[in-house]
Amino acid sequence: MDVTEVEPRVKPLPYKVKATSRESPVQKASHLLDTDLRNHWSTATNTKEWILLELDEPCLLSHIRIYNKSVLEWEISLGLRYKPETFVKLRPRCEAPRREMIYPMNYTPCRYVRISCLRGNPISIFFIQLIGVTVTGLEPEFQPVVNYLLPYIISHKQDAHDMHLQLLQDVTNRLVAFLPQLEADLNSLSDTAEPYIRFLAMLAGPFYPILNIVKERLVHLLIACSCMFYFQGFAWIVVEL
Incomplete structure (x- = not known):
């Protein structure tokens, strides 16, 4: 299923691999960004590995598409800030019965996606797509x-x-x-x-143009005040000398 045909405003979003618990020397985590099935990420282990993805910009995440190689069970957590202890588990302990899995994320605000692989033979994934709508400045x-x-x-x-x-x-x-x-x-x-x-x-x-003018005037005012205090302080030092 092509999600973008059903929901025309969403699209695959650019991201990078921020961290991973483990990767093999050849099957590196960066392969997850590439849809070429000749490459994949593998840890060469069977249990409890994880990978953390960072989107280029905050978004409303509508779906996650995972092209699985041999993971049997995982959980998916999302967060807006890089505070893993505050991440929300959107998919706790879900099985991966098929090669291609598409999980609805219900337009959850996020910038970080952590996929915890709980079981596998071994832990290995071909690629991951994060699908949604960019919301610049979302905090x-x-x-x-x-x-x-x-x-x-x-x-x-x-x-x-x-x-x-x-x-x-x-x-x-x-x-x-x-x-x-x-x-x-x-x-x-x-x-x-x-x-x-x-x-x-x-x-x-x-009102946005007015806000910008007010902000620019405040910046100029602060700079002017800083310069005034600087020169007053310098003059006081000269007098003391």
Whole structure:
């Protein structure tokens, strides 16, 4: 099944291998990025190995496609930040009954994917594809916004130009620089979220040029203040001498 034909807005996303518990000298973990079946990743062991993948950008992950060689059981965990202890297990202890497995990930926000191989003969995988939608600037602090918009995004998954997904992408991409100012309000987002989501939409839309001007003026003001303090300090040192 080609997921991208069913959901036109998703696509295979670029990633790299961040870490692995083990790899054989020839069958390296980097082979997972290559769909050439002449290559594969292997640990030459039978139990409890893992691999950690890092996407180039945060995303809403819709599916994981694994072209399996000889793993019998694994679990899949996702995370937005590189804190493995906080990763969420989306697929705990699932078997791999076929060569090609496609697992729905339900548009889970993530940047890191850990696949723990629990049994194999040996632990060996041909390649892995991470399929979803890039959401630049997506940070855990935006989770309340994701929680509010995600039901609408999922219900319009066949719409390549879904306005709810576009809104999320605009908010995370344009407002990530202002997270320190927004974090308190984001943390208190509740059932009355809609007015605040509308406010974020205005900040990321028609008010965004104004935000940039204010930010640039603040930067210039801080630079001017720093220079003033520097020269005042220098003058004080000269007087003392």
